[in-house]
Amino acid sequence: MGAVRGMTATFFGALVLIFGWLTGYFDGAGVVEPKQEAIEPLGATFERHSLDEIGCAEDGVAAEQGQDKKPSLTEQARVALSNSDYARAVSLCRKALVAEPDDPTIRRNLSTVLTTQAHAIARAGDSELALAHYLEAAEYDANGGRPAASRARLLFDLGRLDEADAILADLKQEFPNRALVWQISGSCARAFGHLDQAVSDWSRAIELDAAFAENLQPHLDAARAEIAARASYLLKSTSHFDLRYNPLDVGMAARIPAIEQALDQAYDAVSALWGLHPSQRTEVLVLRRGESDAVGWASGLYDGRIRLILDDETREVALSRTMRHEHTHAAFHRLGLTLPTWINEGCAEIAAGASIDRARAYLADALSAGQVLPTPAELRSRWTTWSDADRVRMAYSYATSFLSWLQSQFGDSSPRLLFERVPSQGFDKAVGSTFGKSLSALEAEHRAWLLSM
Numbered sequence: 001m002g003a004v005r006g007m008t009a010t011f012f013g014a015l016v017l018i019f020g021w022l023t024g025y026f027d028g029a030g031v032v033e034p035k036q037e038a039i040e041p042l043g044a045t046f047e048r049h050s051l052d053e054i055g056c057a058e059d060g061v062a063a064e065q066g067q068d069k070k071p072s073l074t075e076q077a078r079v080a081l082s083n084s085d086y087a088r089a090v091s092l093c094r095k096a097l098v099a100e101p102d103d104p105t106i107r108r109n110l111s112t113v114l115t116t117q118a119h120a121i122a123r124a125g126d127s128e129l130a131l132a133h134y135l136e137a138a139e140y141d142a143n144g145g146r147p148a149a150s151r152a153r154l155l156f157d158l159g160r161l162d163e164a165d166a167i168l169a170d171l172k173q174e175f176p177n178r179a180l181v182w183q184i185s186g187s188c189a190r191a192f193g194h195l196d197q198a199v200s201d202w203s204r205a206i207e208l209d210a211a212f213a214e215n216l217q218p219h220l221d222a223a224r225a226e227i228a229a230r231a232s233y234l235l236k237s238t239s240h241f242d243l244r245y246n247p248l249d250v251g252m253a254a255r256i257p258a259i260e261q262a263l264d265q266a267y268d269a270v271s272a273l274w275g276l277h278p279s280q281r282t283e284v285l286v287l288r289r290g291e292s293d294a295v296g297w298a299s300g301l302y303d304g305r306i307r308l309i310l311d312d313e314t315r316e317v318a319l320s321r322t323m324r325h326e327h328t329h330a331a332f333h334r335l336g337l338t339l340p341t342w343i344n345e346g347c348a349e350i351a352a353g354a355s356i357d358r359a360r361a362y363l364a365d366a367l368s369a370g371q372v373l374p375t376p377a378e379l380r381s382r383w384t385t386w387s388d389a390d391r392v393r394m395a396y397s398y399a400t401s402f403l404s405w406l407q408s409q410f411g412d413s414s415p416r417l418l419f420e421r422v423p424s425q426g427f428d429k430a431v432g433s434t435f436g437k438s439l440s441a442l443e444a445e446h447r448a449w450l451l452s453m
């Protein structure tokens with residue numbers, strides 16, 4: 001512990017990639033210290049269901065068995081749900097449905113417990129299974145749009161914005177009074193860079209349900225401020241970026257040539273390192289701290305456009321690292337490459353020039369202090385929900401170490417080969433065809449290797 005705590009907390013840069021599910025930062029000078037928890041535009045938790053929503057169906061089965069004293073299947077499901085035994089609750093509701101396949105209450109109950117189970121599965125990190133459960137839940141009963149909205153939200157968290165957006169378009173027609181739908185829709189719009197739409201959707205969510213204001217109002221205010229700021233900003237285009245800044249801010253204007261240079265160098269670096277050459281231009285918004293809803297420690301973020309948070313003391317080297325980190329996220333996004341978040345972060349870290357030795361030394365220190373490496377489920381989970389800053393830093397160090405390990409095992413260009421294959425094969429298949437094994441097998445090997453060091 002001593003080694004970790006004893007480090008000087010010099011802090012240069014922190015980066016946030018917000019598709020809603022992730023907060024990233026990179027290590028500018030050796031130690032990263034998140035000052036606060038990340039923002040999460042979608043709210044802290046999945047929508048919860050009250051147990052009262054499990055309707056009291058005459059589920060028939062218990063009665064058939066002539067067991068008057070035995071609680072009905074629905075009653076038992078309610079108890080299982082209150083004990084967070086979701087698998088049992090689902091199984092009981094399925095049984096009830098076998099007896100009464102068309103009973104609307106039983107169908108709704110099954111939809112509710114499947115949705116609740118899917119929330120838990122998503123929190124545990126198995127996104128694909130959770131998505132399948134939401135889909136199945138909606139087939140039993142639309143349930144006020146809840147399972148579909150939850151599915152859209154998880155897709156959003158996973159960066160699958162187009163899929164989320166398609167579901168939301170239907171939901172807005174079918175369930176126009178559901179605040180959650182407008183909340184997610186607004187966050188999607190923001191991720192696409194459509195700020196006006198985000199403001200309109202978020203406002204509607206708050207109108208429909210004032211409880212959404214607590215979480216959304218700061219984002220709404222920031223979006224409005226940004227719309228106002230952008231209107232007066234000057235546009236300067238580089239080879240690959242559209243840079244917007246405030247010409248009246250003398251200190252900011254003085255930094256623009258350095259930022260332009262850092263951006264073009266970032267494009268070339270990411271192109272050379274990972275083989276990513278997006279032809280679509282990326283907007284870069286230079287903001288003063290306070291003009292953005294980025295967290296206090298962030299120096300940049302990518303959410304459809306790169307936002308650079310400029311402080312007077314921001315040094316050139318930090319600018320350069322921030323741009324390389326953020327442009328990596330932008331390039332993956334622009335090229336439609338959907339990667340697991342922690343892989344995306346590892347790539348951004350390496351592009352930013354993070355020290356592999358330092359990342360591994362941090363992990364080794366943490367291990368010797370009795371901590372454990374991030375588990376595979378933690379790596380797949382939504383990082384913004386983590387409250388333990390040490391664990392967050394461990395995840396970043398682990399991701400960085402993993403990418404570097406892949407290169408040392410399979411060749412420096414092996415990740416590039418992987419990225420070339422992702423668009424046609426999807427990530428999991430592309431990993432198999434590039435490395436001859438699954439991501440979980442590779443991750444387990446890297447883990448064992450780290451622990452043997």
Ligand SMILES: [Zn+2]
Pocket residue numbers: 015016017023024025325329345348
């Ligand atoms: Zn990042």
